[in-house]
Amino acid sequence: MKKLESTPLNMVLSLTGICLAVGCILSGVQLLTAGPIAQAETESRQAAIRAVMPPYRQLVSDTLQGFARYRGYDQQHRLTGTAVQAVGNGFGGPFTVMVGFRPDGAITGYQVLQHTETPGLGAKMTQAFQTALTAWNPCSGPMKVKQDGGEVDAITAATISSRAFLAAVNQACSVARGEAVYDGSTSATGTAGCEQPQPVPADTVVVDSVATEQPVAVPVAPRPRTPKPAAVPEESPGPAPEVVEPAPQVDTPTAATPSVEAAPAPIETPSETVQPAPADATDEKADNGKSKRKRKRNRNSHKDEQ
Template identity: 40%
Template sequence: MKKLESSLVNMVIVLVAVAVVSGGLLGWINKMTEEPIKKQDELALANGIKSVMGVENLTVTANDEIKKNIEGKEYTFIIHKVDDANGAFLGAAIESTTMGFGGDLKVLVGFDAEGKILGYTLLQHAETPGLGAKADKWFQKGEKGDIIGRQLTADNRLVVNKDGGDVDAITASTITTRAFLKAINQAYAAYAGQDVDGKSGATEQVTAPCGKTNCCQTECDPVSCDNSADCPMNTTKE
């Protein structure tokens, strides 16, 4: 019995020692990699700002944060104000996040001083490969859903054609398209000092062709729509 108790004590001591050493090792690794990762992220953001503003030689003069509660969730918009090489105000690159089909969709979009879209890049997304993931190219200059050069105002926002607008939706990915355009519209609103709302998002519920309201306008969710077999769009995954 004493031998058994001794073995249990030794086992506990070994397990505690392993846990302490492992914890210390993980902490050391995190500390060693924290700074390089931070620098890499900063470099990626700096290159992203240059890309969406369309200018190589620029200076970021301010990084303003605006927090907004949209549809019960808090989002942070970061406005990177930019000057050109001569110190003249160019506009701003704005980080904007919305809920896409597969999770958060984070966009960096550049606007000039008048609110014209200069460029964009996706910073983060979890959209379906081959479908919603096409958003990184679909809305670029010369592409089918081209939004570059569009002038946004309080009364002139980006709306997908399936909702009565003039922006072509990504093929079989209306939800991602709505989420992307929502991110751009909200970025502009934050930049222009307007109210940031939750309109035109991926979670908007309207009546689908199958008669269900828990679907998007032209697509049925096969999980939540028990009548999805009757929906002409039931093969769409997004």
């Protein structure tokens, strides 16, 4: 067969034909793969929720200012934990992270769902902050890297990713407490929710029910975020190790302090990260600075002597 001449009609026909055929193929493939793609996404999200949250019997999801929030309840409809899916703007583009919280607001863990950070650098965020986050007191203000005057060690050579990650986690903390989204502008935002928790919005959906016993009445009933401890339902002996404490709410910073101290001790830098209040932390930092300076001075004086 001879090659088609480049007449206008031939060109239009040829391109139209190719595009039509291609469109049919692509829509077919799209139809075939849409199901598995959605399933894979749901599965990875469910797995992330299970991994970061304390054990739960039933999972309830809602959306708060555009952020997906998942709350787990035990058999007695008491809150066992919260997970929030936050979005950060990293070095290589947006990333999604699932952050898990205990009812008192302390972080139980996190999992990065999707990211495009530099492998070997920013990509280390998938593991690097586990210790720092679980040791952090959520009522001591937003987390910052040391370069910004905070307490968290940034990933070496990936400060932008580290900053973005902590911003996303701070955002997740705000959402988990049900308050305004953290915008990074004021340092006070982080503590506000510790005193003024807001009522749970009603647009809740049960997304993952592990137990089939009482799946219906869950969404609004527990109201775990109201400030009074009376919101906790009957204290019955149940297999709920995470909610044994009578007051899972964080009413005052003093109420929050012991629970954070009771948190599993961090592995790497135990003495510094367990500091319950930011004031102490800065004091210690100042002390460190002073002692360092003193040491330097001593060294200098030794030099002089020599």
